Amino acid sequence: MKQLQMSFKNDLGRNFRVNVDDIRDDVSPEEIKDCMDEILASDIFDANGGSIAEIVGAKIVTTDIVDVELPQ
Template sequence: MKTLSMVFRNTVGRLVRVNVDNVRDDITEAEIKNAMEALVSKNVFEISGGELKEPVSASIITTQTQEFDLVL
C-alpha cells in the first residue's frame, strides 16, 4: 500500500501531517503540489492550533505486508 504524507505549517507555526492512503502509483510531484496548495487555499480542515498556512514537504510511504499461515 502507498500512502501520501503531506506536511503543512499552520497559523501558529506548528507542523501538521495529513496522510492519504492508497495513493495512485502514477501520481506526479506537480499533482501533489497542486493538491497541497488547494488544501491550504480552500481551508478544508478544521485543525486545533490554526489553519493550514503553507505546504512544507510531502513523501510517499510504501508499506509491504507479509502474511504467514500459522495453522497448527
C-alpha cells in the first residue's frame, strides 16, 4: 500500500498532515504540489485550531502487508 502524506503548518505554527491512501504508482511531484496548493487555497480544513497557512513538504510511505499463516 502506498500513502501520500502532505505536511502543512497552520496560522498558529502547528503542524497538520493530510494523508491519502492507495495513491497511483505514477503520481508526479507536480501533481502532489498542485494538490497541496488546492488544499491551501480552499481553506476547508480545521487544521489543529487554525487555517492552513503554508506547505511544509510531502512524502510517500510504502507499507508491505504479509499475511502470516499460523500453525493449528
